[in-house]
Amino acid sequence: MGHPLDLSSPVTILYGGNAVGKSSVLNAIEWCLFGESCKGGGTGMRERVDWEPQNRKAPNKCKVQLVCQFDDGEVVFERVPSKKKGLSGLVIKFPSGNRLEGDKAESWVKENVGSFSNFMATVYQHQENIRHLAIAQPKDQREAISRLLGLSDYNDLTELVRKSELTKVMNSVEDELDWWDHLAQEKTSALVEHSRQIGQKISVDPDTVFPETVKEAAGHVLELTKEFAGKRKGDWELPTIPTSSNAFDGFVSIVIKCVRECFGALPASERSQQLNEEVTKIEGAISRLRQAAEEKSVANNKIRDFEQEHGTSKDIGEVVDKLTAKKIGLEERLKALNQLATALNSLLAYMAEHGEGLGERDCPACGSRTNDQQAYLRRRVETLLSTEGKDIQDELKDTERLGKEAEETLREFEGKQRRLEAAIETMANTEKEVAQNLLITWKENEDPLQVLKKRLDVAKRDAAKVENELKKAADDLRCIEAECDCLKDLAMIWDNHELSKRLSSIKDGPAYKDLKSLCEEAGHLKLDCQAIVDAIISARDEESHDIVEASKSKVREYFGALADNPGIDALEMTMETKWGSENYSFCDSTGENVIPILSLGDLNSLALSIFAGLGEVNRDALMFQTIVFDDPSQSMGSHHKKKLAELINTLAQNRQVIVSTMDKEFFEALDSGTTARKKCVIFEGWDPELGPRISD
Amino acid sequence: MKTDIIEKKLRDSTSRQKERLALWSEIKAAWGNGGTSDVEDLLGSMAASLEERRSQISGRLAQEVGISDGDNQES
Numbered sequence: 001m002g003h004p005l006d007l008s009s010p011v012t013i014l015y016g017g018n019a020v021g022k023s024s025v026l027n028a029i030e031w032c033l034f035g036e037s038c039k040g041g042g043t044g045m046r047e048r049v050d051w052e053p054q055n056r057k058a059p060n061k062c063k064v065q066l067v068c069q070f071d072d073g074e075v076v077f078e079r080v081p082s083k084k085k086g087l088s089g090l091v092i093k094f095p096s097g098n099r100l101e102g103d104k105a106e107s108w109v110k111e112n113v114g115s116f117s118n119f120m121a122t123v124y125q126h127q128e129n130i131r132h133l134a135i136a137q138p139k140d141q142r143e144a145i146s147r148l149l150g151l152s153d154y155n156d157l158t159e160l161v162r163k164s165e166l167t168k169v170m171n172s173v174e175d176e177l178d179w180w181d182h183l184a185q186e187k188t189s190a191l192v193e194h195s196r197q198i199g200q201k202i203s204v205d206p207d208t209v210f211p212e213t214v215k216e217a218a219g220h221v222l223e224l225t226k227e228f229a230g231k232r233k234g235d236w237e238l239p240t241i242p243t244s245s246n247a248f249d250g251f252v253s254i255v256i257k258c259v260r261e262c263f264g265a266l267p268a269s270e271r272s273q274q275l276n277e278e279v280t281k282i283e284g285a286i287s288r289l290r291q292a293a294e295e296k297s298v299a300n301n302k303i304r305d306f307e308q309e310h311g312t313s314k315d316i317g318e319v320v321d322k323l324t325a326k327k328i329g330l331e332e333r334l335k336a337l338n339q340l341a342t343a344l345n346s347l348l349a350y351m352a353e354h355g356e357g358l359g360e361r362d363c364p365a366c367g368s369r370t371n372d373q374q375a376y377l378r379r380r381v382e383t384l385l386s387t388e389g390k391d392i393q394d395e396l397k398d399t400e401r402l403g404k405e406a407e408e409t410l411r412e413f414e415g416k417q418r419r420l421e422a423a424i425e426t427m428a429n430t431e432k433e434v435a436q437n438l439l440i441t442w443k444e445n446e447d448p449l450q451v452l453k454k455r456l457d458v459a460k461r462d463a464a465k466v467e468n469e470l471k472k473a474a475d476d477l478r479c480i481e482a483e484c485d486c487l488k489d490l491a492m493i494w495d496n497h498e499l500s501k502r503l504s505s506i507k508d509g510p511a512y513k514d515l516k517s518l519c520e521e522a523g524h525l526k527l528d529c530q531a532i533v534d535a536i537i538s539a540r541d542e543e544s545h546d547i548v549e550a551s552k553s554k555v556r557e558y559f560g561a562l563a564d565n566p567g568i569d570a571l572e573m574t575m576e577t578k579w580g581s582e583n584y585s586f587c588d589s590t591g592e593n594v595i596p597i598l599s600l601g602d603l604n605s606l607a608l609s610i611f612a613g614l615g616e617v618n619r620d621a622l623m624f625q626t627i628v629f630d631d632p633s634q635s636m637g638s639h640h641k642k643k644l645a646e647l648i649n650t651l652a653q654n655r656q657v658i659v660s661t662m663d664k665e666f667f668e669a670l671d672s673g674t675t676a677r678k679k680c681v682i683f684e685g686w687d688p689e690l691g692p693r694i695s696d
Numbered sequence: 697m698k699t700d701i702i703e704k705k706l707r708d709s710t711s712r713q714k715e716r717l718a719l720w721s722e723i724k725a726a727w728g729n730g731g732t733s734d735v736e737d738l739l740g741s742m743a744a745s746l747e748e749r750r751s752q753i754s755g756r757l758a759q760e761v762g763i764s765d766g767d768n769q770e771s
Contacts, residue, residue, distance in 0.1 A: 153697040164739035169747045511756035528716045535705035
């Protein structure tokens, strides 16, 4: 709001229609004092759910300032909306000039003004919860009336002690002692059963198991271990036999570790490993030799088959030589023929040039008688070339072809020969390598494969013998392990016996005695706390009883003045304490509860009577001497309204009263029915930036 | 709150008047100093002390008897 509102008159009436800012003015007073706690659904008022102290037109200008008159002067409270959640926007200025801000200011309000709940119970009566005081659940009613009576401290402190962590711990100490008491019995039974099950497993009567029994079994295990360890090289350190029942797990672990290491170090183990390695090596060598022999055999077979088909290399060489010689002979014959033809052609050319050879005569070349030597010679040349010459050429071609084929065959044979030679070399290298690996010297005429096979048989026989030795050693190892398991079971039975003994004498031990002493201490503390709670409740009851007794007549008087119910001749307010809590009841002169027969108007009247009556008698104990009524005439008829106005006039004699109403009839009743000095503030409308428009 | 009446009632206790008055004196002082939070702190520290002693004794007892903490917790 942009202007101050004076609320200092004995009666201030805020009057106006809906949504003009009456309740917002009252809310602003509470918000200034109590901040966030007076907002939201937790207040029990619907209109507070979405209420915010802000100026939507000018967000940074929202501020509420409340000036209160205390005995030592004016105290000014100022609050602005906090900029951050958890930060307080409250400032308090004191008459001395001192000021408090933030959390310190909030603490001052809490200590000197009280809580918002207290304020609600003792100062403010809202239309929505005005009947609460009369018809609320007993706990809520107790809470509200206690605050009205100024007794909330008693209840708060009682609840603190009752619900404190100390109560839980005191109980847990007692539970602890009970637990140990029960443990001795339950655990002993469980141990007996456990020993019985172990005994059944190892075929031993648990009652016959004594420390000596277990130690003897441990000695036996040690003997077996020594015997086993003696079969291998080196020294072994074996554990000594334990003297306490719970040390046998460790003993057994060491023994088993020892025998397992012994097993690994046995000569047979080492020999077995060597033999297995040798067998593997020989098998590998045999495999490699077999592969080389196979390759050599394949190459040999191929040459043998080739020779069967084509003859030996010598045979093939001879064929090649023959064909070469034949070729040379044919080439020479062809050459001679060609020379003859050339000579005859030269002769023919001469004869033609010189006119020779015409007419019958003998051929100078062959002596044959011809009629035309030129024609004869010509035919003769042609015949030579077309018959004899062609035959020679054909034969020469065949000879060349056969020669090439024979050469190809020879090359193929030579290739196979080279592969055989390579296989032979591989075989030789493999034999050499195997000999080096296995430290063997091949004797002449000795088949390496056969030598290796014999050697493999020997190695395998030796390995089988060693395996048998190892199998026996493994049996011994398992036997020792089984003895160890049995020893652990025996030790467990012994341990169970020992634990049973300790449990049976648990109460003799110092720790149990300390726990019992602590339990007694906790029990005393519990009784002390209860005695303090009882004393607080008793003091509260006495005080509340006094106030209730003193205010009974006031409540009756106010209710009689306000209510219009001829059925209730005299209201009796009583208080009873049950289970540490005080309960209030409102009965008529016959002792019957009046609540069920009251109309809404009468219920409001009763609530206002309790509020005003208790407050009046207990006035000095209340922090605020102000009463705020927010729309108190709701559900009231004309009679109630008139009487309420009279009651307010009476209250105003001792306390400052602020009344907010939209009820014209009630406003007129207040205006005309109150003799106390009053101020009427008329709310005419709402300005979004400046708030309510008011006139005095 | 009429603390003098509460004190008188505790003084009238049939037993442990001294201890009860001493405890009440502490609670009253805490209430006077910081209200709810100080009383909570006072009772909380007493609870913590008692719980620590309980836990220590329980551990010793378990050790004396020879059962593990696991057995203790399990039970």
